[in-house]
Amino acid sequence: GDSVTQMEGPVTLSEEAFLTINCTYTATGYPSLFWYVQYPGEGLQLLLKATKADDKGSNKGFEATYRKETTSFHLEKGSVQVSDSAVYFCALNWASKIIFGSGTRLSIRP
Amino acid sequence: KAGVTQTPRYLIKTRGQQVTLSCSPISGHRSVSWYQQTPGQGLQFLFEYFSETQRNKGNFPGRFSGRQFSNSRSEMNVSTLELGDSALYLCASSPGTSYEQYFGPGTRLTVT
Numbered sequence: 001g002d003s004v005t006q007m008e009g010p011v012t013l014s015e016e017a018f019l020t021i022n023c024t025y026t027a028t029g030y031p032s033l034f035w036y037v038q039y040p041g042e043g044l045q046l047l048l049k050a051t052k053a054d055d056k057g058s059n060k061g062f063e064a065t066y067r068k069e070t071t072s073f074h075l076e077k078g079s080v081q082v083s084d085s086a087v088y089f090c091a092l093n094w095a096s097k098i099i100f101g102s103g104t105r106l107s108i109r110p
Numbered sequence: 111k112a113g114v115t116q117t118p119r120y121l122i123k124t125r126g127q128q129v130t131l132s133c134s135p136i137s138g139h140r141s142v143s144w145y146q147q148t149p150g151q152g153l154q155f156l157f158e159y160f161s162e163t164q165r166n167k168g169n170f171p172g173r174f175s176g177r178q179f180s181n182s183r184s185e186m187n188v189s190t191l192e193l194g195d196s197a198l199y200l201c202a203s204s205p206g207t208s209y210e211q212y213f214g215p216g217t218r219l220t221v222t
Binding site: 032034036041042043044045046049089093096097098099100102103 | 143153155158165166200210212215216
């Protein structure tokens with residue numbers, strides 16, 4: 001069945017470091033892909049999305065490219081800040097079903 | 111536009127009781143989904159309603175039920191509460207199921 005696999009956390013980085021959080025998916029069709037972020041004590045917020053192959057989603061310095069050939073949607077940011085500390089979820093939406101990955105906790109050290 | 115609201119934000123119940131959680135979606139959104147989030151199991155899909163009809167359902171026992179009203183507001187009910195039902199329950203709304211979801215802040219349920 002359809003699924004989303006993202007890298008295990010927690011991930012701890014120093015401020016201004018480069019960030020990559022890996023996400024791969026399995027889907028029978030052509031899903032839309034999303035990254036959501038959850039800050040402490042809050043619900044999930046949409047960070048970025050891509051609806052077809054080769055689309056790049058971007059927001060707040062984060063980017064992710066929809067790679068159909070590798071079935072991946074890795075999240076990247078060139079220079080992280082302490083305020084980026086949160087849990088990040090990769091998700092796919094296909095055939096009226098939304099599937100979330102297990103989440104990756106990111107902690108940024110000042 | 112106002113965001114998704116959930117009430118109550120916090121709830122403490124005793125094992126065996128039942129509970130009803132409420133969700134008001136963003137105005138104009140017709141799809142409402144419910145999720146259970148726990149440290150051990152992560153984010154798990156409960157069910158989705160669209161125009162008062164349950165369209166999708168996750169793998170939860172029949173103790174978990176929901177409904178949606180004509181104004182798109184939704185309620186989720188859990189009967190015969192168990193300790194393992196302690197979790198953050200998130201509601202999300204969307205214009206339709208092909209779109210991104212907008213989440214509420216959640217209801218933190220503690221079962222003692």
